[in-house]
Amino acid sequence: MSDWRGWLPRAWSLALALLLLGPALGPGLLLTYDMVWVPDLAVRPDVWGVGSGLPRAVPSDAVVAVLDEVVPGMLLQKMVLLGALVAAGLGARRLVPDRSLAAQLVAVTVYQWNPFVAERLAIGHWPVLVGYAVLPWVLLAGRRWRETGALPAALLVLVPLGSLSASAGVATAVALLAAAAGRRRTGPVVLLALAANLPWLVTGALHAADARTDAAGAELFALGPDGVLPPPLAALALGGVWNGEVVLPSRDGAAAWLGLALLVGLAVLGARAWRRRADGRDVVALVVCWAVGLALALLTWAAPGLVAALAEHVPGGGLVRDGSRLLVLCAPLVAVLAGCGAGAVLRRVPERTPRLVLGGVLALLPVTLLPDAALGLSGRLEPTTFPASYAAARDAVDGAGPGDVLALPLSSYRQPSWNHDRKVLDPLGRHLPRDVVASDELVVSDVTVEGEDPRVEEAAAALAAGAPGERAERLAAMGIGVVAVDRLAPGEAPAVAGRVLLDTDELLVVEVAGAQARTVPTSWTVAAAAAWVVWVGLPLAGAAVALRRRRDRSLGNAARA
């Protein structure tokens, strides 16, 4: 393949990623729904999963907290988002056995520019997008493992990277099993998948006594329609996020139907060519991933009661309740079939100019049919700068007496004017240098999904006490040393007696006297530390294996010379 043919898909992938993110790459931090990045996330107990709440952001928070000691949070966020999108597209390109340029460009566009990517960006599920980017590379490395019989060093980096959240870790594990299990590899494959998911598995188990997943969430977070497409068809088009607020307006029009028809048409045309060219086991791996992802997503839509029972009674069962998140497993096959379909169509066009133009059209069509994903989802992804009060609050909490922070009002989401009136999970807690007790209750379509941190209930009971002094005493007794109030957020923030450390238009920070710092049980520390050592050991081992193999190859070449 000539140089420009090799570089064009890379340039196309980068151009698509830049067009998609647009203003999100400008100065400031992007805060959208669950994506809450701060200038410097503190390395504190809850990022390792030993805070009082369920470890929902393990291991992603720990990775960010450590990396932003080296790279500023703002730059790191942009590197992660841009890098994930480009890596995703280039991975999909490599999966396509049809080496024609058009097939590769179509696969890149379909994988990078679709409702799944747009909706997960809007709702802020960046670890899911990192897992999405890693998925094709895991499938490719799994193939290499089968072919060579030697564990590729890259997998020791890719699998933990694809497991930055629990659901991403499960998807990565399914892909790894589908691509590499068999013969004597099954044991190592299972061990690798377990090791990569160990931080959230272990710290989740430490909280098992308090963990309870509200059954109400199963119905609310199930696979939903994607604009005009009903849920089962939305799933085929890689859409169907539960939250209608993050679905782009273009999904409400004929473009959604046209896009689905074209995607299915290309997939049907490409299936035969793909089966002929691809390795049989690759076919099995991609079809298994697609079937597992689709089946689980459809299950959340067809049988929310069953999913609710799973979430309530089976540890970790709550992982499947966000139905469309599992469609991450369907995307590789969809992109590969679309690419092969485009290649099959173009081979029927004998003349050069029409072939070139048609190839360009097919590569561009996903953008044409989802135009409002461009430029940061039509301006939805707009970075912001935290008010100066947030840095002042961090300093104030740093200098306060012992104890955790209680964030008020006791509600999860904010919609501050300084964030362009866009919704975001309360960012105050992540700005502070200590563990924070904050509401983890979610309200969706006026239905409340109960939270999981028992200390929140305890704090609510303390706040219900009669006078500010009594509230302060009860909060101190449960280990709360500071109360931080977001004054711009709706909801009640009962007064608590104490020394005012900060009082601005946005925030009020009060020190509560007499609190003792919460101690993490030694057994928790030991268990969590062991899990983290294993997790960090994987990429380190990968680097060591790669270096050793490179050295062996160099010595082998020198000996032959």
Add this chain to the structure above:
Amino acid sequence: MGSILSTFGSLAIGGIVASATIVGVVSSQTSPSGESPANVNQPVIQYGSEG
């Protein structure tokens, strides 16, 4: 003759798709996408609403 027709036909289709893409992207940027400010009287900011 057929060759000329298919060449011009494909160029026309390519032009239409390219134009539609540009028009779609530009018009979606000019349509309002902002959210209404939070109402301080509402009890809580909702995580979202079902589609």
